[in-house]
Amino acid sequence: MSAGSLGGLLLASTLALALAGAGCGGGNEGGGSKDAFVGPPWPMVMPVLSTEPPLRGLIHARGVIHLHSPYSHDACDGNGLPDGGTGINQVCLARFRAAICDDRLDFAMLTDHKTSFAYFPFDKLLLLDAAAGDTALMKDGSPMANQMACPGTSFKPLLMVGHEDRLMPVGLEKHAVDAAGSDANEQFYAREDLAQAMAYQQLGAQVLIPHTESRSLDTLRMLAPALAGIEVFSLHAMMDGRLRSEFLGLDQAGAVRAFAQFSQEAGAAPDLAFLPAFSPNDNDLGKWAALTAEGFKLAGVSGCDAHENVAAIKLSDGDRVDSYRRMIRWATTHVLVTEVTPAGVKAGIGAGRTLVIFEVYGSPQGFDFHATRAAGGLVEMGGEAAVGDMLEVAPPTVLGVEPAAQPVRTMRLLRATAGGWVEVARSPGAIAFPVTSAGAYRAEVLMTPTHLAPWLGKDPSKYLREVPWIYASPIYVK
Numbered sequence: 001m002s003a004g005s006l007g008g009l010l011l012a013s014t015l016a017l018a019l020a021g022a023g024c025g026g027g028n029e030g031g032g033s034k035d036a037f038v039g040p041p042w043p044m045v046m047p048v049l050s051t052e053p054p055l056r057g058l059i060h061a062r063g064v065i066h067l068h069s070p071y072s073h074d075a076c077d078g079n080g081l082p083d084g085g086t087g088i089n090q091v092c093l094a095r096f097r098a099a100i101c102d103d104r105l106d107f108a109m110l111t112d113h114k115t116s117f118a119y120f121p122f123d124k125l126l127l128l129d130a131a132a133g134d135t136a137l138m139k140d141g142s143p144m145a146n147q148m149a150c151p152g153t154s155f156k157p158l159l160m161v162g163h164e165d166r167l168m169p170v171g172l173e174k175h176a177v178d179a180a181g182s183d184a185n186e187q188f189y190a191r192e193d194l195a196q197a198m199a200y201q202q203l204g205a206q207v208l209i210p211h212t213e214s215r216s217l218d219t220l221r222m223l224a225p226a227l228a229g230i231e232v233f234s235l236h237a238m239m240d241g242r243l244r245s246e247f248l249g250l251d252q253a254g255a256v257r258a259f260a261q262f263s264q265e266a267g268a269a270p271d272l273a274f275l276p277a278f279s280p281n282d283n284d285l286g287k288w289a290a291l292t293a294e295g296f297k298l299a300g301v302s303g304c305d306a307h308e309n310v311a312a313i314k315l316s317d318g319d320r321v322d323s324y325r326r327m328i329r330w331a332t333t334h335v336l337v338t339e340v341t342p343a344g345v346k347a348g349i350g351a352g353r354t355l356v357i358f359e360v361y362g363s364p365q366g367f368d369f370h371a372t373r374a375a376g377g378l379v380e381m382g383g384e385a386a387v388g389d390m391l392e393v394a395p396p397t398v399l400g401v402e403p404a405a406q407p408v409r410t411m412r413l414l415r416a417t418a419g420g421w422v423e424v425a426r427s428p429g430a431i432a433f434p435v436t437s438a439g440a441y442r443a444e445v446l447m448t449p450t451h452l453a454p455w456l457g458k459d460p461s462k463y464l465r466e467v468p469w470i471y472a473s474p475i476y477v478k
Contacts, residue, residue: 040269040455046104046329047363047399048155050340055368056378058336058353061106061345062363064328065170066210066231066303069096071125072112075307081116092308093127099324101150105157107335107345109171111164111210118163118185122175125161137342144173144204145342160342164210166192167223171346173204197226206349210303213237213247213283220291228350229299230291232284232471233331236305238277247283255279263315265457270315272455274330274360275463286420292440292474293416299354299382299473300442302331332359336381352382356471361407361449367396369443369472371435385435385477393431393443396470401451408448410466416440416474438477445470 049060070080076092100108110125117125126146128134133149135156146159162170176199177184197207206228209215213234220230237243241252258276262268291298306327313321320326336353337344348354357364370378370392371385379385393411397403411431414421416439424441425433435441447469453460 040271040452045102046359048104049334049363050106052365055336056370056380057338058380059338059340061335061337061340061348062103062357062359063105063107063109063333063335063345064103064304064306065109065208065301065333066111066164066168066234066305067108067324067328068112068164068305068307069093069110069125069127071110071116071120072307073116074113074309077309077312085116085119095308096324097127097132097148099328100148100157100159101153101155102325103328103332104155105328105332106340107158107160110159110161111168111170112161114163114165114186114189117161118175118183118189119181121180122161126159139173139204142174142179145171158340158342158345160345162205163189165189166215167197167200168208168210169200169203169205170208170349171205171342172200173342176203192223194223194226197223201226204346206346208301210234210305211237211243212287213243213281215287217287217290220287221294221296224291224296224298227296227298229301229352229354229473230284230288231281231303232288232300233281233356234284234303234305235327235331236303237281237284238279239310244279248279248281249283250279259321262457262463267455268457269452269455270317270319271326271329271360272452272463273315274358275449275452275456275467278358278467280468289416289421289440290418292476293418297352297382297474297476299349299352300356300471301333301349301354302356304328304331330358330360332357351380352473353380354382354473358467358469361447361452361467361469362398362401364396364445364470365399366394367445367470367472368392368394369475371475371477379475381473381475383475385475387435387438387477389435389477391431391433391435391441391443391475391477393427395429396445398451405451407450407452409469410446412444412446414442414444416442435477440474440476442474443470443472444468 049062068075070076070089070092076089080089123143135147136143137145147156160171162172176188200207209230212230239255244250245252255277259273262273262276306324310322334355335348337348372390374388411427413425415424425431446466448466456463
């Protein structure tokens with residue numbers, strides 16, 4: 001998200017005015033105001049998911065895809081690489097690492113801009129810090145991933161790197177041309193065609209499309225044979241005024257106004273500003289439907305796109321508006337994996353076993369979407385079923401919320417068409433749907449987050465509405 005974008009400028013100026021008028025900033029440290037922020041219903045450190053019992057041998061790995069480290073030229077308020085790139089912004093890097101640990105990411109797929117990514121040695125881009133306890137994961141004698149240490153815990157998230165341009169290869173295992181970094185790398189990374197996407201696969205990456213809203217269907221069709229998936233939600237597009245107006249058909253400043261208004265609510269948890277600001281990326285969802293209806297297999301992923309470069313203004317929890325910690329937990333991507341390793345995560349993405357989770361509302365427990373074959377056996381997300389099989393959706397609960405306080409949830413089953421996703425089944429509980437027509441089917445969970453009412457200010461009813469909680473990737477019925 002560019003600091004100079006209209007969305008960023010509006011966010012900074014509008015929030016500055018709102019916070020000045022509301023007198024926010026006391027938070028946990030202020031102590032004394034009866035309306036001081038008490039704390040959200042989840043811990044600042046999120047629950048670990050990968051320790052939950054596996055489902056048919058598959059583990060929920062919580063991750064973030066499309067994330068910019070200080071090695072992006074515009075990260076950290078445009079100062080990720082001070083002193084002409086000879087050093088990295090250590091304060092920003094510490095916040096980046098703390099966010100990955102506090103949000104309990106099993107994996108983070110970094111996607112720095114090619115204009116800086118191409119010129120640094122691969123091991124530097126992995127942010128390896130042996131003194132902090134990081135472990136380099138090796139391939140052919142060179143580091144290809146970072147098993148990052150989290151202070152005071154045995155939790156060790158995976159860091160993998162890639163880059164964002166018109167294509168977004170994630171989980172690269174080495175530089176394309178020059179291991180030390182050079183112009184040759186940047187020239188390679190600037191290409192955009194089917195052959196280039198396939199070349200990234202040879203470098204160990206899964207290839208995704210960022211900012212689906214700005215890409216034409218014709219371009220996506222051309223690239224689709226080499227793609228593992230596309231972004232079906234982008235925080236950048238939801239917040240940035242130009243992208244909202246040009247590609248999503250939304251009011252240019254709508255999200256920013258909602259965010260600013262919410263920041264004035266006494267007793268409201270700052271992270272929950274996402275709720276009034278949220279708008280689905282219907283452009284992205286529509287293209288996902290059109291492409292999968294044509295027979296392309298594409299996993300859905302969420303684009304976080306955090307840079308810490310929009311507004312350094314602090315909210316009532318003492319954290320900046322656009323902090324890595326805050327943006328990461330707004331929308332995550334879960335991958336169902338056999339093991340939490342670089343190969344396991346990339347295999348899960350490639351197989352289409354992905355879930356987009358708006359995890360700011362809570363972490364899901366017990367969700368399941370699969371097909372039961374008429375002839376026996378199961379088909380996981382991303383797999384192929386047949387007409388006559390049964391598509392099944394098991395409803396999730398919000399982890400850590402008592403049964404009596406669980407929010408109202410609605411399960412949906414949708415079929416891809418050229419004109420968008422068409423609902424074929426809906427239920428407040430489990431769905432068992434006998435398939436009579438071929439096509440791509442995905443599951444979705446809606447939620448009215450009533451369990452968050454105590455943290456939505458004095459009049460929660462203004463904000464309680466039905467919103468998407470989970471987008472599951474398709475099962476393909478032949």
